[in-house]
Amino acid sequence: MSHLFSTYLRWEIEPIEAWGSYLKSKDGTQYLDFTSGIGVCNLGHKPPSVKKAVEKQLNQFWHVSNLYESSSQELAALKLANASGLDYVFFSNSGAEANEAAIKLARKATGKSKVITFHQSFHGRTFAAMSATGQEKIKEGYGPLLDTFIHAPFNDLEYISSIMDYSIAAVMIEVVQGEGGVYVGTQDFLKGVERLCKQYGALLIIDEIQTGIGRTGENFAYQHFQINPDIVTVAKGLASGFPIGAVIGKSHLASVFGPGSHGSTFGGNPISIAAAIATMDEVFKRDFLQIVKEKGAYLIGNLQRDLSQTSLVRDVRGMGMIIGIELNHKAQAYIKELQNYNLLVLPAGEKVIRLLPPLTASKEEMDQAVSRITHILSAIEIGERHPIQPY
Structure with missing residues (x-):
């Protein structure tokens, strides 16, 4: 048993x-x-450079608290900021947690609550992330979910144009829908969504949990389309198998996530951060x-x-x-x-x-x-x- x-x-x-x-x-x-731990082991299993970095950190300390300064978190955040073209980073433990934080950040920054997501999307299994996900099988049996998410057809700019208004806090989108069937967004659709966000004062959130960290041949998949998002979430491939997630945001959002606004006991764990730095050093070339x-x-x-x-x-x-x-x-x-x-x-x-x-x-x-x-x-x-x- x-x-x-x-x-x-x-x-x-x-x-x-x-x-x-x-x-x-x-x-x-x-x-x-050819699963790579579901898109996690982007450098293959046990890459030597990551193993070396982790072993070094294991001999220093495993955990303290995010109340202390961390030069390694600062370095990892700098690498993510440089690779994405954004400015500030919050570290979590997973992709679902990163998406939860992104949703909180967008709602607090805009003072609005409605978020548009897409059919076939997958954003995680925590409550808000599950509510955001555009697959009914993920939600079965859990009763009423958050009703602030609006699910729209993917690659249908006309539909998005018809529902977009000033009440929308954010549009949350995967450039490539991984779990939903490997559907790739079109240039016209993605640029059109970006344009509508700017027009109506909504934030553009790109979920790069599965497609980030080199998976598509760019640092992040949205960079194939010259999109300029406000928030990017990343997790799977970031630390070669060690648990980590991250929210990357533009500078105008810095004051929204001030002291006490969000947190995570294990987010940015020193061992995961060491693995992330070593992974990015190889992938972002x-x-x-x-x-x-x-x-x-x-x-x-x-x-x-x-x-x-x-x-x-x-x-x-x-x-x-x-x-x-x-x-x-x-x-x-x-x-x-x-x-x-x-x-x-x-x-x-x-x-x-x-x-x-x-x-x-x-x-x-x-x-x-x-x-x-x-x-x-x-x-x-x-x-x-x-x-x-x-x-």
Whole structure:
């Protein structure tokens, strides 16, 4: 009997070791891991530079309090500010906490309460973040949620124009909807939303929890579109697996989050901050990001080419190293078959296989993944169970 709440539909895989793009399970099976801990291990598992930084901090201290000065938090905040073009940072423990803080910041700064979010969006499972999320399955059974969120169709600028007015505190948007199905915002839509925010005095919040820290080939995904947000949230890839989140905001918001206005006991933990600094030192290099763009184009292009004749596949889309393969059937059975073929991938919505490989994955590893995906999707139909020989 397990004493864990069954909040996760767990795979029958227990990891005991991981390195680079690979994960080894308790039964000795070695997997090519194209989940990266759901977009967390952007530098692969156990990157040496991050390990070194964490070990150094472990020998100094693990926790004190945010009542003390912290030069390491200051350095991490500076790196985020420089990478984003924004000014001030608050550190939390997770993406959901970062989004909660962003919502609080926007409401307090504007004196307004309504926030527009989008269908298929995912902003977290805490109460406000869950209310903001545009997926009903996340909300089932929890009773009345916050009624200040307005959910709109994604990539529909005409609809947003019809509901936007001076009562809106903020628009909160993912440039690429990761959990919702890997839907990429269009240039016209994203720039149009930015324009409407300025017109009506609303703040623009970009949720970069899954797409930030180099995942798309820029520091942040919104930078592909020359957008100038007021608030950016980040978490997953920031510290290579150590728990952390952050809210990054413009200078005009500094006075809103003054002493006592918000806080977190563990936010900006010294070990997580050390990991974040080491991670950013590698990811925020222009040469590194250019290679990520090239790898992403290579992987998407090869998938589109090799899956183009597979009737099961409706679409292959993405940006950089976040990629969705939309099927004509539910994806879960195919994800399981890919595990049998020693490849780990993720769902995104009901019918999408999502790939989040390490940004450090080699072309050879990407070729292996494309080969295995093509084999499974070409050989198996829903309801059939052909024996697949593992690698």
